[in-house]
Amino acid sequence: METTTVQSDRELFIKIVISNWELQNKRLNGLLDKLSDEQVAAEVSPNRNSGVYLLGHLIAVSDGMIPLLGLGEKLYPELENIFIKNADKSGLEKPALEELRQYWNHVNNRLTSYFSEMQPEDWFTAHTAISAEDFAREPHRNKLNILLNRTNHEAYHLGQLIFLK
């Protein structure tokens, strides 16, 4: 009986975090559907990042969750250098916007598929970038925390991308 409670509690936590991640994705997808390629190519505000850069950045960060959560290999490892390690005006060649739109959907579909295969207890284990000592001291820094943190990160940039409208 108590084991059932532990399990159902965990499933509830996971549902809270995943549903908030899905909500941000839904909002961003709704925005992307409304914007023309020209609009996404523009800067979100004068002398700030372009929509293309921010979309690439969000793809690279979400893709990075795959190895960070121990789920597998990144789909687009080449994006890290272009969209995380370097700034918008780096001069590095970016994938075409049409490709980025596809990558964004592909990464999210892949994550959704991985999440559906995870067991509730998996979410409460350490992510792959924290040491055993740190995790023993700070057990809240688990995989679920990563998804929650990345959801906030997506919301942050969504607040900027909305200015493309």
Added chain:
Amino acid sequence: METTTVQSDRELFIKIVISNWELQNKRLNGLLDKLSDEQVAAEVSPNRNSGVYLLGHLIAVSDGMIPLLGLGEKLYPELENIFIKNADKSGLEKPALEELRQYWNHVNNRLTSYFSEMQPEDWFTAHTAISAEDFAREPHRNKLNILLNRTNHEAYHLGQLIFLK
């Protein structure tokens, strides 16, 4: 033993959500400390909301959590009309920025104080704006979900306020 596990699971999850909320507050406070009153009074991007409006909006939304989580009465109920129901250019008189800076700290300190008094199980109960039927069907829409959702909302506007720099 299993009861301990239920309790510690819940405490862990509450810690994840509160620590992410605190992280957003820390980032916003760090930004506000760096910005002059003139900078906060400016629009975050041409023809978009001013920093003053967004700060007032975030105060009103955070203040709204007090009754929504069943913790008490709002500290500044008058802000809802100015900063939630109406837009920046409504012509309604806004409190002075110096006052808003104080309100923001006051609301966050009050919430922190309330949170410290809540029992872990309180977070898993219905917030005050969901019907018993809806909550029975969707038990993940609890008080913790509200704080997580409002944290994403803060991150969204923080992504805009950062342009005031």
